[in-house]
Amino acid sequence: MSSRSRAFLAIIIASVLWGTAGVTAKTLVKGVDPFVASFYRFLIASLLILPFFLKEKRVSHHVWRDLFPLSLIGALNVPFFYLGIKTTTANSATAIYTAIPLTTALFSYILIKETHSRKKLIGICIGLIGALLITFLPFIEKGNLIMGDFMGNLFVVCAMLSWTLYSIGSHRILIKNRYPPLTVTSMYFFASASMSLLLSVLSNRQLIPPNLFMPTYIAVLLYSSIFITLIPYFLFQWASKRVSITTVSLKQYVELIAAVFLNSLLLGEILSGGFIIGTLLVVLGVIIATGTQILSAIKRKLLHL
Template sequence: MVVFVKLILTAFLWGGTFVAGRLLSDGMGAFSAAFLRFLLASLCLIWIMYSRAGGLPVLDKKGWIGVWLLGATGVFAYNAFFFTGLQTVPAGRAAVIVSTNPIFITLLAALFFGEKLSSRKGLGICLSVTGATIAISRGDPVSLFTGGLSGGDFAIFGGVASWIAYSLLGKRMMGFLTPYAAITYSCITGTIMLLPFAIYEGMISDFSSYTVNHFLCIAYLGVLGTVIGFTWFYEAINTIGASRSAVFINFVPVAAILSGWFFLGEPLSLSLLAGVSLVVAGVYLTNSAAKRNA
């Protein structure tokens, strides 16, 4: 039960990152924001590792390759694709594309890790994706795609592919690394990759212009959105499997809309409530199916 509560809270923490990211877009570049977010997260995670385990575990060559791949997929590539796509793709449309994550993660987890894939689980995934789509499109899903697929759309799909790779690699890495160790190493390696792009973007010259609100948003993204969110998600993958954890990603766009309503005054609608209901039903079906097959 605890793992499911943590997954729901993680979805809402990640939903709140859309609000923080929107606030950061006024006066801070995408790579600068990503670098500062993961720099803070890395420092927090290193402190946690030293206070709890006396330091980071020593990695062999295979381990180093793994954590660099985690940093490249879940930190660097995901942020690069995501922020590039959001330059031209509306946030709602991007969130619908991101909500396809569970479908591919479930299929690939079944292929590579032997996780069971039943018709009930498939129905649950379809319901939750449909619910997220209805919520974001305000009841008119077709309107999201009437313009066809643009280069920005493909960039968001690149982010989806990056997250899928990150989730599946994380499952493999936790055979010999704890969630905190895996996340810490991936944040460190991803931060190193982001640094030259942040400098090129002008982070150093613009630093004096950043406001208190900018740093509060970075703190939210780094501590809540990254340290706590990533840790809970990894723990869930290790406990209940990749596909069962991934379906909770569908709560993220719904949580983003609720966060926008609460913090930014964006309106709620009947379609949002209907979407939330379908997401909850989908999550229930997916996890009850997995429990039956366990």
């Protein structure tokens, strides 16, 4: 199997695992503050990856200067996500996150002058309209608890933008071959644990809540730390080094399908008409903006099988 084929497989595995984030997050923020839940999730992931990080031959004092500030931007992703998921629905959060390929295309043009075709720009506009519809729908449809609330969706949008900026920056670092994927992933975990702890302390949260010691909560926390953090984040960075960032955006398609199915099955979330329209607009925009390149890459791979 070629390097690009392995990258495609890594993206699919990471997407399916990330698709369970909404279900587990709902459990993690029950009785435990979102900042505290985020801290323990990344603390465990940091401890698990630390031995491998220390064995890296290219680790130097420059790694903190080069990667830690960028990682702090990405570290806002999970605390914002947990704040949002506390009041909004897991399906709303998942659908908003499908705008990541669109915001990535937009900010990559603004920040690194990456040019895009007219077709891609049309896709960006359509997808963002869908994401905004999902975000503001609770404000329009007052009292619709299935859709979550306005502030919850707004926090998820902030989380999505945080991840967008981080993914662009980390992709450039990986492409320039300055640091290996393991180092980039490790620094993100360290920064996320630090950021979540800082937010917990500054907001005077209870760092050792009673629910933390419940067997069910411990099991979900360990699952979240390993299968939604350690494994998919590393696979994402590993794949990002081997394929274009447009190809990496394929993960949002698989993640959306897996997440909506699991959220509906396990959480009983019902999809309203407005929600479905917004989601379809997001997916349509993503396909228009990035689908051609992805489908061409898949077609080339199939021809070489």
